[in-house]
Amino acid sequence: MKIPMKTSKFRGLALATAAAGLVLTGMSPADAETLRVVMQSGLRNTDPTVTTAFITRDHGYMIYDTLLGLDSDFNVQPQMADWEVSDDGKTYVFTLRDGLEWHDGAPVTAEDCVASINRWASVDGTGMPLMTMVESIEVIDDTSFRVVLTTPTSLLLAGLSKMSSRPAFMMPKRVADLPASEPLTDYVGSGPFKFVADEFQPGLKVAYVKNEDYVPRDEPASWTAGGKVVNVDRVEWLAMPDSMTAVNALQNDEVDFIQQVPFDLLPLVENADDIEVEILDPLGAWTYFRMNHLYPPFDNKLVRQAAIAATDQNDVLQALVGNPDYYQTCAAVMGCGNVNGDEYGKEWVVNGDLEKAKALLAESGYDGTPVVIMAPTDLAMAAPQPIVIGDALRKAGFNVEMRMMDWQTLATQQGNQAAPSEGGWNIFSTYSILATSGDPFGNTPLSTDGRKSWAGWPDVPEISALRLDYAKAATAEEQKEIAKKIQKLAIDEGVVGPLGQFKIPAAYNTQWSGFLEAPITLFWNVSKSEG
Amino acid sequence: MFPYVIKRVLSSVPVMIVVAIVVFAILRLTPGDPAAVLAGNDATGEQLDRIRESMGLDQPLLVQLVTWFRQLLSGDLGESLLSGIPVTRMIGERLAPTLSLAVGTMGVTILLAIPMGIVAARKPGGVLDRAVMSFSVLGFSIPIFVTGYVLIYLLALRFGWLPVQGYRPMSDGLWAYAERLIMPIMALSGVYIALVARITRSSIIEVMGEDFIRTARSKGAPERRILMRHALRNAAVPIVTVLGIGVASLITGVVVTESVFNLPGLGRLVVEAVLARDYPVIQGLILLFSFTYILINLVVDILYTVFDPRIRY
Numbered sequence: 070m071k072i073p074m075k076t077s078k079f080r081g082l083a084l085a086t087a088a089a090g091l092v093l094t095g096m097s098p099a100d101a102e103t104l105r106v107v108m109q110s111g112l113r114n115t116d117p118t119v120t121t122a123f124i125t126r127d128h129g130y131m132i133y134d135t136l137l138g139l140d141s142d143f144n145v146q147p148q149m150a151d152w153e154v155s156d157d158g159k160t161y162v163f164t165l166r167d168g169l170e171w172h173d174g175a176p177v178t179a180e181d182c183v184a185s186i187n188r189w190a191s192v193d194g195t196g197m198p199l200m201t202m203v204e205s206i207e208v209i210d211d212t213s214f215r216v217v218l219t220t221p222t223s224l225l226l227a228g229l230s231k232m233s234s235r236p237a238f239m240m241p242k243r244v245a246d247l248p249a250s251e252p253l254t255d256y257v258g259s260g261p262f263k264f265v266a267d268e269f270q271p272g273l274k275v276a277y278v279k280n281e282d283y284v285p286r287d288e289p290a291s292w293t294a295g296g297k298v299v300n301v302d303r304v305e306w307l308a309m310p311d312s313m314t315a316v317n318a319l320q321n322d323e324v325d326f327i328q329q330v331p332f333d334l335l336p337l338v339e340n341a342d343d344i345e346v347e348i349l350d351p352l353g354a355w356t357y358f359r360m361n362h363l364y365p366p367f368d369n370k371l372v373r374q375a376a377i378a379a380t381d382q383n384d385v386l387q388a389l390v391g392n393p394d395y396y397q398t399c400a401a402v403m404g405c406g407n408v409n410g411d412e413y414g415k416e417w418v419v420n421g422d423l424e425k426a427k428a429l430l431a432e433s434g435y436d437g438t439p440v441v442i443m444a445p446t447d448l449a450m451a452a453p454q455p456i457v458i459g460d461a462l463r464k465a466g467f468n469v470e471m472r473m474m475d476w477q478t479l480a481t482q483q484g485n486q487a488a489p490s491e492g493g494w495n496i497f498s499t500y501s502i503l504a505t506s507g508d509p510f511g512n513t514p515l516s517t518d519g520r521k522s523w524a525g526w527p528d529v530p531e532i533s534a535l536r537l538d539y540a541k542a543a544t545a546e547e548q549k550e551i552a553k554k555i556q557k558l559a560i561d562e563g564v565v566g567p568l569g570q571f572k573i574p575a576a577y578n579t580q581w582s583g584f585l586e587a588p589i590t591l592f593w594n595v596s597k598s599e600g
Numbered sequence: 601m602f603p604y605v606i607k608r609v610l611s612s613v614p615v616m617i618v619v620a621i622v623v624f625a626i627l628r629l630t631p632g633d634p635a636a637v638l639a640g641n642d643a644t645g646e647q648l649d650r651i652r653e654s655m656g657l658d659q660p661l662l663v664q665l666v667t668w669f670r671q672l673l674s675g676d677l678g679e680s681l682l683s684g685i686p687v688t689r690m691i692g693e694r695l696a697p698t699l700s701l702a703v704g705t706m707g708v709t710i711l712l713a714i715p716m717g718i719v720a721a722r723k724p725g726g727v728l729d730r731a732v733m734s735f736s737v738l739g740f741s742i743p744i745f746v747t748g749y750v751l752i753y754l755l756a757l758r759f760g761w762l763p764v765q766g767y768r769p770m771s772d773g774l775w776a777y778a779e780r781l782i783m784p785i786m787a788l789s790g791v792y793i794a795l796v797a798r799i800t801r802s803s804i805i806e807v808m809g810e811d812f813i814r815t816a817r818s819k820g821a822p823e824r825r826i827l828m829r830h831a832l833r834n835a836a837v838p839i840v841t842v843l844g845i846g847v848a849s850l851i852t853g854v855v856v857t858e859s860v861f862n863l864p865g866l867g868r869l870v871v872e873a874v875l876a877r878d879y880p881v882i883q884g885l886i887l888l889f890s891f892t893y894i895l896i897n898l899v900v901d902i903l904y905t906v907f908d909p910r911i912r913y
Contacts, residue, residue, distance in 0.1 A: 113682040113876065114638055119651070121640035192647055234642055250650035252638070254684050270693055271683035272872045273864045309765070310859045310868065313749070317764040318862070321756050447875075474631075477875050481633040484645055492631075499641060513642045523644060 103303040104581065104595060105324045107315040111272035111308030115264075116252040118189055121234045123502070127590055130293070131277050131304070132172070132258035133238035136163060136182060137230035138294030141351075141586070143408060143507075145230045146294035148286065149177070149239060149259070158221030158543075159204075165212040168284035171241050172257045179214040183207075184245035186229070186237060192249040193235040195228040195510040198540060222540045223548070224510065232293055232589060233505040234513065261285070261297040261593050262304060275306040277592075290594045292587045300583070300596035319344060319576060326577040328590050331449060332390050338576045346576045348395075350588045352406050352503035353572035355399065356389065356450075357565050358458055359514060359525040361495050364488050366440065366467075371433035373563025376440075376496070378429060379465035380458055381421035382569040388453035389571065396571040402515065402559045405570060407507030408545065409552035414560035418567060426465040439470045441489040443497040448476040454498035454568060483524040497524070503570065504588030508548075509536045509555055514565040527564045601905070604913040605898065612894040619890045620672070623883055624665055632877040633657075634681040655681055668883065677887075678880035687884040690869065697767045698865035700777075701857070702850035704785040706843065709792040714839070716793070717800020718827060724805055732797055739794025748787040748860040755783060765862035784861040788854060792846050799842050803835035810834070836907035844900035852889040 110124050117129030138148040150163040169177035183206050190196030202224065204217040216225060229237050244255045256264040262277035269275055285296035307324060309315040312331045316338060318324045330338060330346065338344045360367035360376060367373050386396040400418040401410035417425055440462060444455035459469045472494070474482070479497060487493040505511040515536070519528035535555050542548045559565055577584060583594045635651040636643065643651075652658050656667070671678050677687035720732035756764045762783055768776040807813065808831055816826050855867040866885065873881035904911045 111872070113680075115683065120638055121642045125640075194642065248650070248654070250647070250654045252682075252684055269683075269685075270864065271680060271685055271690065272869075307766075307862075309862045311862070314752075314765050314860060314862050317752055317757060318766075321760070321764045323764055323766065475875060477637050477877060478631050480641060481631060481636040481877070483641075484633075484636060484643070484648060486645070501641075521644065521646070523642060 102301050102597060103305055104301045104326065104592065104597075105305050105307060106326045106592070107309050107318070107324050107328065108306045108590075109329045112269075112275050112306065113271045114252055115256065115269075117238055118192065118235060118249050119252050123233070123589075126233055126236060128264075128275065128306075129236060129238045130260065130589060130591055131262040132256060132260045132264045133240065134169075134258065134260045134297075135230065135236055135238060135293060137226060138292065139230045139232055140291040140294040144294075145226045146288070146291075148230075148294060150182070152226075159218045161216045161218075161225060162209070163214055163216070166284075166286075169259055170282050171259050172263050172280060173241075174282075175241065176211070177239065177259050178211045178242075179208045180211075181242045181245065182239050183214050184242040185239045188240070188245045188247070188249050189235065189237045190228070193228065193231075193237070194513065194516065195224055195231055196235070196237070198510065198537070199224040199228050202540070220541055221543065223542065224540045227508065227510070230293070231505065231511065233502055234511060236293075259283075261299045273308055277304045277306075278302065285593075290585055290591075292585070293589070293591070297591075297593040299593050301592075304592050316576075319578065322578065325581050326575065326584070328575055329573045330576045332392055332395060332573075335392070335574065343579050344576055345579050346574050347584070348572045349575050349584055349586055349590065350502070350504070350572060351586055352404065352588050353570055354450075354500050354502050355404055355506060355570045356385070356454055356498065356500040356568040357402075357514065358454065358496055358498040358568060359483075359565060360563060361489070361493065361525055362527045363486060363520070364493065364495070366433070366435050366438045367495055367563070369433050369435075370561075370563055371429050372435055374561070375426045375429035375433065375435075375465060376458075376462060376467070377560070377563060377566040378417050378422045379426035379461045379467075380566060380568065381461065382419050382567070384421075384461070385454055385457045386569045386571065388457050389450070395574070396569060399570045400560070400567055402506075402556055402565055402567055403508065403512055403552055404503040404506050407503055409507050409509075409549055409556075411553045411556040413553070413557045418560060419569075421461065423465060430466050435466070437468045439468045439489070440495045441470050441472055441493070443479050443482060443494045444471050444473050445476040445479045446473050450500055450573075451476060451479075451498060455496070458496065458498065458566075486520065486526065498568065502588055509539050509552065515555065515559060517562075517564060525565075527562065529558060529562050529564060532558050532562075532564065601902070601913065605902070608894075608898050608901075612891070615894065616887060616890055620669075620883070620887060621665070623886045624668065625661075627877075627879050627882060628661055628664075634877040634879060637876045637878075638682055668880075672887075677884035680881050681878050682876055687880050690881060691866070691884060691888060694864055694866045694869045696769060697858075697863045698851055698867070700767075700781055701784055701788065701854065701863065701865060702847055704781055705789045705792060705850055706847055708785055708789040709796050709846070710843070712789075713793040713796035714800050714832075716797040717839075718804060718832065720797065720801040721804035721808065721831075722823075722827065724801075729801070732801065736794040736798050739790040742790070743856075744787050744791065744854075745856050745860050747790055748783065748857065751783045751787055752860075767863050780861075780863075784857050784863060787860070788850075788857050795846070796839065796842055800835065800839055803838050804831050807831045807834045833907055837904055840900055840903045840907065844896050844903075848893050848896045851892050 112124050112128050114120050114125050117125045134149050136150040138146045140146050150165050152161050152163045154161050190200045202219050202222050204219050206216050208214045241257055244253050247253055261280050261283045263280050265276040279299045279302055285298045288295040290296055315327050316334050319327055339346050360373050382398040390396040398419045399405035400412040400415040403409040442455045442459050445451050459471050463469050483497055485493050489495050509515045513523050516522035517527045517529040517532040520526050535551050539548055539551045580598050583596050585591045585594050635648045679686050716732045720729040752764050755762045762779050766780050770777040816830055855871050858865045858868045870885045
């Protein structure tokens with residue numbers, strides 16, 4: 070719904086008066102129409118281009134906007150801009166819609182958007198290969214710019230509508246000119262909420278107020294596409310280190326929404342009268358393990374296959390999730406439920422095949438080299454997997470050495486290319502959301518350019534070539550065929566060991582409604598009932 | 601006394617410098633990389649190198665140390681590597697909840713534990729003594745998080761008298777401030793009451809056997825006066841020592857209590873900073889904690905002279 074500017078300004082004045090009234094009466098801002106939210110972690114870094122942390126991405130969607138959005142049918146839709154493409158598929162002209170303003174009141178210009186694209190593309194997994202196919206990006210006028218490609222590619226629209234692991238958020242040029250290695254300190258965006266910098270307490274609390282001047286699109290909201298209509302005055306994100314405290318606070322009406330309820334605490338909220346438990350992310354997440362291709366024993370393809378065959382996804386998911394209502398087995402590295410999800414290898418990847426694992430290990434000539442598994446102890450979503458994998462590998466005949474550590478140490482160590490005997494590693498496990506794993510560029514483990522690629526450093530030139538073919542494919546069908554070939558190679562080469570998929574439910578007070586079903590948690594469209 | 605205090609304060613400077621160097625070295629020698637924390641899970645080596653460079657972590661350790669000391673000399677603890685917010689501001693925001701919890705807990709402890717210790721010491725082995733000692737054993741034995749959850753269930757969820765969690769500054773109103781501290785103080789003070797009551801009891805029992813107590817009794821002084829004026833004052837030194845240690849440990853981190861009741865105190869900040877390898881924040885906090893210990897030790901030493909005039913510096 071489009072809010073007329075006059076009404077919007079009137080509402081702004083009314084809100085300002087109300088805010089002054091709150092101050093005079095000693096009421097806190099929390100007494101206004103405030104949605105109080107417990108997110109999965111505390112926000113510390115506020116730059117969604119520097120980091121791929123989910124909490125920072127979610128923060129990005131609050132205060133920034135994107136040129137394009139993705140709807141629930143995976144279709145790219147206009148958001149800040151619409152586009153036209155030339156017949157040869159090489160020239161795109163983007164035109165900004167009317168009424169776009171930065172939070173400081175300045176108009177959003179094409180120059181701002183070009184600078185933002187450049188900053189994003191300098192570090193993003195889709196943006197970087199895209200830029201190798203870009204001949205030029207030039208500003209036409211204040212509201213339009215042109216992208217000329219050297220070859221037709223789907224990466225341009227896919228990148229600009231990317232939902233996670235670095236969405237292409239638009240920022241004012243003065244902000245976007247900062248190198249993508251330096252976190253920004255200017256929080257001006259053009260999104261539906263404004264960041265309240267004075268109230269920001271890293272790791273504790275973030276407050277956003279409604280951007281009264283934001284003009285939403287007319288279409289209904291669908292994932293990151295459509296109208297971002299804000300129905301609350303304020304949203305507060307509160308970090309709670311103890312999930313039990315968050316659940317207690319929800320039961321006691323001290324918070325309104327919990328982004329992720331741990332599976333073991335679900336019985337506390339599932340049967341409560343005034344609490345709704347809902348899976349808002351229809352795709353969920355997938356978990357997987359990665360082997361270090363640089364050193365023995367996983368420099369041998371047969372050993373990698375043996376490790377995958379040894380691991381039963383059911384055991385992993387039972388340990389990780391427990392409740393089958395919230396998990397499913399899946400062999401597809403690009404995700405079951407995603408368009409490109411193909412289950413090649415299902416028969417031995419999903420349920421494991423211990424005999425096959427033993428046979429492969431024998432054929433490989435494995436000499437008992439210790440397998441160092443990094444095991445985090447402090448992250449519930451990543452702690453059980455290494456323990457189950459270690460047990461499975463021992464049964465298959467591997468010599469396993471578990472290395473326990475906290476998650477941040479693991480995050481640091483995963484980039485360590487030293488030999489396992491000198492502080493390096495052989496296996497670690499993690500998880501990603503499926504919404505961004507459905508194509509070979511958003512899917513981080515499918516980067517296979519050796520030491521230049523992501524942790525594990527697989528060197529599979531065939532996959533790298535297929536990724537480029539994917540980018541240049543003309544149709545979705547063609548892309549799907551290429552994705553199938555990538556799936557086969559990823560499993561056969563042991564690029565990644567899929568461990569299954571799961572969905573984490575959210576919980577909220579029933580006086581609130583309108584939470585969008587989407588792979589990321591979005592706070593537009595939400596409203597409080599009158600009663 | 602005054603020259604002594606000045607001497608002690610000055611002697612704390614080299615201690616702080618040594619602490620600063622040791623903390624700096626330990627942080628750099630332990631595994632972990634703030635750049636990796638900042639960049640997230642998907643970062644490549646090249647991206648991490650660029651972030652390290654922007655953080656100044658690519659510089660030689662000596663250069664980093666000198667840069668930090670220069671900042672310290674100008675009263676600047678630096679900025680968080682993750683949020684870019686000044687460390688002094690971050691500590692300042694977390695100080696009030698921590699001090700509120702520490703003062704409240706110590707207040708309740710002194711008000712309850714010392715009388716309990718005195719009552720118990722009056723008739724060792726008697727009913728009250730056994731009751732106080734039983735409470736002490738319970739106070740020591742029950743983990744704080746269990747006490748916390750039980751309190752939350754009863755006082756917040758069952759009866760709805762108090763909020764489950766959070767902290768409000770005093771400027772939001774006295775009750776809004778106090779109601780969120782009642783349960784954390786109750787949960788935390790159980791342990792300290794148990795400790796101080798036991799120390800008070802044993803110290804008084806020991807003093808009650810001294811010659812000067814016998815003299816006071818033979819002069820016909822009432823038992824109550826003997827206990828309060830003679831015994832308690834002489835038993836104060838160990839009690840003050842324990843209280844001092846208690847205050848210091850309350851300020852430097854009660855992570856479990858802060859987590860269970862979602863209090864934004866220094867304990868949580870230090871854990872978060874360590875997990876995130878946020879070097880400037882950890883360094884600033886450790887310096888603050890060292891200074892706290894030095895200051896509290898000094899105060900305790902001065903209090904010794906108040907309770908026992910035989911002690912002179």
